[in-house]
Amino acid sequence: MADETLDELRRRREELRRIALEASESQHRRGKLSAWERVERLLDPGSFVELERFIEHRVTSFGMEGRRRSGDGVVTGFGSIDGRRVFVYSQDFSFMGGSLGEMHAKRICQVLDLALEVGAPVIGFHDSGGARIQEGVASLAGYGEIFMRNVAASGVIPQIAVIAGPTAGGATYSPALMDFIIMVRGISTMFVTGPRVVKEVTGEEVDEQGLGGADVHSTLSGVASLVLDSEEACFTAVRRLLGYLPQNNLGDPPIYEAVEPEVPSLEGIIPEDPRRSYDVRALISGVFDGGSFFEIQPAYAENVVVGFARLMGRSVGVIASQPRVMAGCMSIDSSDKVARFVATCDAFNIPIITFQDVPGYLPGLDQERGGIIRHGAKVIYAYAEATVPKITIILRKSYGGAYIALGSKHLGADIVYALPSAEIAVLGAEAAVEILYRRELAEDPSRRGELVDRYRREFLNPYQAARLGYIDDVIELNEIREKLIASLSALSGKRVRRYPGKKHGNMPV
Ligand code: HXC
Numbered sequence: 001m002a003d004e005t006l007d008e009l010r011r012r013r014e015e016l017r018r019i020a021l022e023a024s025e026s027q028h029r030r031g032k033l034s035a036w037e038r039v040e041r042l043l044d045p046g047s048f049v050e051l052e053r054f055i056e057h058r059v060t061s062f063g064m065e066g067r068r069r070s071g072d073g074v075v076t077g078f079g080s081i082d083g084r085r086v087f088v089y090s091q092d093f094s095f096m097g098g099s100l101g102e103m104h105a106k107r108i109c110q111v112l113d114l115a116l117e118v119g120a121p122v123i124g125f126h127d128s129g130g131a132r133i134q135e136g137v138a139s140l141a142g143y144g145e146i147f148m149r150n151v152a153a154s155g156v157i158p159q160i161a162v163i164a165g166p167t168a169g170g171a172t173y174s175p176a177l178m179d180f181i182i183m184v185r186g187i188s189t190m191f192v193t194g195p196r197v198v199k200e201v202t203g204e205e206v207d208e209q210g211l212g213g214a215d216v217h218s219t220l221s222g223v224a225s226l227v228l229d230s231e232e233a234c235f236t237a238v239r240r241l242l243g244y245l246p247q248n249n250l251g252d253p254p255i256y257e258a259v260e261p262e263v264p265s266l267e268g269i270i271p272e273d274p275r276r277s278y279d280v281r282a283l284i285s286g287v288f289d290g291g292s293f294f295e296i297q298p299a300y301a302e303n304v305v306v307g308f309a310r311l312m313g314r315s316v317g318v319i320a321s322q323p324r325v326m327a328g329c330m331s332i333d334s335s336d337k338v339a340r341f342v343a344t345c346d347a348f349n350i351p352i353i354t355f356q357d358v359p360g361y362l363p364g365l366d367q368e369r370g371g372i373i374r375h376g377a378k379v380i381y382a383y384a385e386a387t388v389p390k391i392t393i394i395l396r397k398s399y400g401g402a403y404i405a406l407g408s409k410h411l412g413a414d415i416v417y418a419l420p421s422a423e424i425a426v427l428g429a430e431a432a433v434e435i436l437y438r439r440e441l442a443e444d445p446s447r448r449g450e451l452v453d454r455y456r457r458e459f460l461n462p463y464q465a466a467r468l469g470y471i472d473d474v475i476e477l478n479e480i481r482e483k484l485i486a487s488l489s490a491l492s493g494k495r496v497r498r499y500p501g502k503k504h505g506n507m508p509v
Contacts, residue, residue: 016053016070019095026094032165032187033231035075035090035098038125042088042235043079050077052110057103062134069095076107078114081239084247084254087115090125093165097129100171104132105142112149119248121158123238126175127165143170150177155347158245162234163188163224166208179344180225180241180296182234183214190217222300222333240294244308244315245348252349253315259289266477270357270421274396277323280305280355283395284318287311287481293318296341301333303362306341308350312485317345320355321406323396329362330402332375338406339378339509346386351488354407357396359428376405381507383411387498389491393480394418394462394471400426409470414494415487417480418462418471425459432459 024034033041039048056068073095078087089108091098100108108124115122131139153159154177161175163183172190175181183190191212198204198211210216217224226241228234246253263269263286271278284293288309295307302325309318319338321328330338345352361372383390383405391414392407403424407413418424426432433451434441441448458464465471475483 023092023094035092039075039088039090042238043081047079048077052107055103055107057101059135064134072103073098074104074107076111081242085120087111087120087122091127093127098127099129099132100139100142101132101135102138102142105145109145109149115157116153119157121242123160125162125164126167128167128171130169130171146174147177150174155249157248160238163190168194182226182237183217183224184231184234185214185227185229188214219299225296249347256310256313258312261286262290270395279324280320280322297337301337303328303331304334304338306337311488315350317350317352321358323357328358331362332367332370332372335375335379339382342382342386343509346388349388351389354392356394356398356406358402358406359397360400360402378509379405382509383407387496389494390414391487392416394422396421398424399428414491416471417473417475417483419477420474422462423460424465429455429460
């Protein structure tokens with residue numbers, strides 16, 4: 001008898017191996033890895049343990065009795081990355097297009113529940129035709145159950161979605177509720193309604209990549225946090241990303257060995273002429289541990305740069321105006337980018353370092369009509385709400401609302417430094433003089449130069465703000481790293497309760 005039961009188990013295991021093998025062949029034909037290969041290549045070798053592997057759907061209509069397969073089109077379980085516990089799920093497109101039915105959803109929900117209870121990150125590989133049509137409302141319910149768990153886990157454990165194939169309809173919303181979306185160029189697509197429906201409804205002709213490919217979501221929509229050229233590069237990115245994050249909101253990110261910055265001196269990086277631009281990434285390379293900067297949304301709203309880095313081996317979130325693009329102005333898209341990143345850092349105990357060189361919010365019809373007020377408010381909200389250590393360095397321009405919004409003391413920055421080149425004012429000199437001296441200039445336009453110079457001398461420096469205590473110190477360019485290291489060390493262990501008890505604020509970022 002014992003032999004018979006063992007034989008049965010071995011037969012079933014053999015069947016699972018055959019399924020995985022066939023899935024690999026089918027996926028390779030489509031230029032993709034299989035669900036199992038993805039999990040195994042992401043995790044530490046030999047660490048993956050699969051859960052609920054014999055699950056099958058229980059649908060009988062639409063000829064579904066004959067279309068059962070152990071696992072129901074998704075692989076779930078746990079393993080480790082660099083020795084740290086993670087939970088994973090990976091959709092198997094080779095079975096019914098990775099479509100999501102009741103039992104498929106149940107498997108995903110189990111790992112989300114376990115990850116949340118244990119306090120460990122979850123990584124999902126998405127490769128799916130969406131709700132399984134034959135299961136009707138049961139598959140919609142499955143999405144709802146997943147969404148509910150994504151929301152519960154938000155801000156508690158890191159949630160990373162890798163889009164490794166199509167995601168259509170409801171399948172896009174679980175990734176959208178997670179912290180990071182990583183797409184693979186050429187094989188990933190995300191859209192709510194596909195090209196055919198778009199054509200029928202709006203008459204627009206577009207293919208799948210043009211509608212929701214990786215390049216669209218990394219440059220135009222801002223849906224993707226990162227885009228990589230291959231699946232292998234994605235696994236490396238996920239592993240690297242996790243290295244900046246804690247296991248959960250109650251822990252701290254791992255500490256790495258300190259590395260000296262790539263650029264030994266910052267001298268000359270910021271041009272003296274405030275009208276000349278520069279790449280703020282060069283400054284970042286000279287301040288943080290060498291090779292540690294990991295940019296998020298690098299091709300979206302390039303007028304601001306955000307990403308993780310390390311300072312003496314410890315994770316920090318970096319937000320920096322990018323003078324090279326739109327002079328570093330804040331816009332609708334850059335507001336969304338900053339607000340979300342600040343909220344992510346705050347949720348996961350990652351101190352926020354902000355570099356300001358910002359002439360203000362971008363003027364224009366499309367910005368005003370597109371809701372720059374509504375989007376810009378998110379930046380203020382996110383900074384004001386964040387209780388992690390916040391340090392701001394004003395490099396050059398710091399004008400108007402952007403001075404306040406991007407990590408000023410008034411919104412709770414703990415320490416603010418400025419370079420001698422900082423210009424902190426309500427407006428730039430030319431614009432201010434135009435308003436202050438309209439009548440005088442109408443009478444005698446030749447006075448413009450003298451008035452601009454006077455305004456510059458009086459306002460476009462860091463000392464008025466320093467006299468009022470809005471800036472803690474004026475420092476030299478090459479002192480930034482040491483000041484940040486000392487300040488972060490002083491602020492470690494910071495605990496703040498900023499608000500009276502309330503359910504939650506009214507501004508999701
Ligand atoms: C059942 C599905 C399926 C689905 C694909 N398949 N999507 N089965 N339910 N949603 C099956 C196909 O019938 C096919 O089965 C196999 O998966 C592979 O699909 P192909 O079409 O051959 O592959 P490909 O040409 O690569 O196209 C992939 C695709 C396309 C772009 C994903 O299949 C597609 O458009 N699927 C439908 C997408 C969709 O509209 N989903 C519903 C979204 S609504 P065989 O047996 O032939 O191999 C939704 C609502 C949720 O998700 C809302 C929650 C809030």
